[in-house]
Amino acid sequence: MTDHAGTSRQRESLYSQLRWSSSHAPLTRRRRLELLRSYLPDWIITILLAGLLAIINDVHGFRREFSLTDTSIQHTYAVQERVPTWLLGVLAVLIPALIIVGFSLGISRSVWDLHNGLLGFVLANALTLTITTITKVTVGRARPDLIDRCQPLAGSHNAEPYGLVTDAICSVGVDNKTLRDGFRSFPSGHASTSFAGFTYLALYLAGKLHLFDRRGHAVTAWLCGTPLMAAALIAISRTMDYRHHATDVIAGSLLGLVVAYWSYKLYYPPLGHAQSHKPYSPRIPNEHLAGASEDAYTEHSEQRTHYAQFNIQSPHDAGAQRRDDDDQESAAFAKTRANGIDASLEYPDRETVPRV
Incomplete structure (x- = not known):
């Protein structure tokens, strides 16, 4: 009876370790440098996107002709916005980032x-903002409050024969920043940014909490x-402040949602995955597998036998079986494959999901 209870506790402990772990072997300096080099392009791209955004935002941009009698652009300019830009940054960028930091360091x-x-x-945020800004300056759609921003000159009227005018009739001057922003209605930057940040956060939480584990969790x-x-x-x-038309908001929301989903999928498995709470494994193999001694592989083989007695299947076995038989492998990697160990990961890997 005691042996059975002890075996059950050990089994539960092993399952817990496979699902979540708070202790990992320390990374060597070489390993850190390899990881840095492998992911440096990702960070460079995001930084370049942010820099590109700052440059694009200052361009004059295209400005469509409009009608002075168009009621959809005759709304009052709201000086005080319900969600100003600085508050958007706090709500949709800073808070989700802090939640991710707290979850990854405090829980996982x-x-x-x-x-x-x-x-x-x-x-997700850099790509969304860049696409949004490029689209804004090239489409040049008038905001619902454009006429109020424009302040047409006295006696202005729609030109013949089509009844359209340009920003030349505006009394504030064509270089006015408020007027320039008045031609950047499509798509909504607030909508795209909020959906990019909050959708990514929702996916992150859904993966960590196993929302789609086919058991149903209303609270989750x-x-x-x-x-x-x-x-x-x-x-x-944004429609309540008359900053955007409904179609602007819908387009911005879809943009942010799609980019956030795509960005999340780059680094995490599907939400229905058994290990959706774990990120994908690094792109480069662990150094101890790349050049390990015979003793290291013997130790891994013994670990696998130890886990097998509790009938626990390695999450990486299936991934190893699906690998291409034509892959060029070193003798060391082939040996790990023979032992049922994914060559790109340490076994048992408690922190990541294998790339298959």
Whole structure:
């Protein structure tokens, strides 16, 4: 009876270790440098996107002709916005980032999870803002409050024969920043930014909490859906301030949602995956497998036998079987494959999901 209880506790402990771990072998300096080099292009791209955004935002941009009698652009210019830009940054960027940091360091206690979580989050926001800004300056659609921004000159009227005018009739001057922003209605930057940040956060939480494990969790669903509701409220507020048309908000929301989903998928497995709470493994193999001694592989083989007696299947066995038989492998990697160990990961890997 005692042996059975002890075996059950040991089995539960092993399952717990495979699902979540707070202790990992320290990375050597060589390993850190290899990881840095492998992911440096990702960070460079995100930084370049942010720099590109600053440059594009200052260009004159295209400005469409408009009609002075168009009631859809005759709304009052709201000096005080319900969600100003600085508040948007706090709500949709800073708070989700802090939640990711707190979750990865406080609960999963994984620096690798922190790296992947933030990298995907930064990429989602940078790419969304860049696409949004490029689209704004090239489409040049008038905002609902354009006429109030323009302050047409006295006696201005629609030109013949088509009844359209340009920004030349505006009394504030064509270089006025408020007027320039008046031709950047499509798509909504607030909508795209809020949905990019909050959608990524919702996906991150859904993966960590195993929302789609086919068991049904109403509380978890509400928790993961709350960020999306916050994004929707921010997007709707732009129509209440007469900053955007409804189509601008819809387009911006879809843009942010799609980019966030795509960015999350780059670094995390599907939400229905058994290990959706773990990020993908590094792109480069662990150094001890790349040049390990015979003793290292013997130790891994013994570990695998130890886990097998509790009938626990390695999450990487299936990935190893699906590998291409034509892959060029070193003798060391072939040996790990023979032992049922994924050549790109340490076994048992408690922190990541293999790339298959």
